[in-house]
Amino acid sequence: MIKQQFFNRSAIKVAQDLLGCFLIRKIGGEIIKAKIVETEAYVGPHDLASHASRGRTARNTVMFGAPGMIYVYFTYGLHFMLNIVTGEIGYPAAVLIRAVEPAANSRLTIAELKKLFSGPARLTKALAIDKSFNNQPIFAKKHGLWLENKLTVIKPGRICRATRIGVDYAGKYKDKKWRFCLKDSKFISKP
DNA sequence: TGAATGATCACG
């Protein structure tokens, strides 16, 4: 299991380092394990794409809290988004999990798995992650959602950097390349 | 390209 200290770093570092790690969801007796292949960093209060850019509010207060806490919010009236808070207490930053890649499955095709896990709102639906996870630690197993380390080191050449999705309103921050993907994954949400 | 669909935020 990945420990709290892992998250006590800049969001950009954590976002890259999470690639290749595994998101584990335990529902009843069943365990779903999926490799993280796409993340975005929301780096601090100055980042105009971040919920924290206009100060602390009821919704984003988790981002100001301890590293490794789960930040789940509801958007577009339809979707939940899964984030992990990074950096020291009091500094609002987080990493959005945008896509995960489950192990091959005998019942579902790759195309069907993509529809379930390739996209920030899709994966929360597939893994039954909702607001009840908000402000819970990801560095403990008891809530049924935690992370495991990658199996092998990810070489920098296997990581691709791109602009973040859906942040056109963010002025000069919309063009920051703070989205990170595993190059060889078929499960990236957007090219 | 636009609808779905409701919490959140700024304003006053």
Next chain:
DNA sequence: GTGATCATTCAT
């Protein structure tokens, strides 16, 4: 209170 907006997805 009200109205605009939204770290998206899906169907047209």
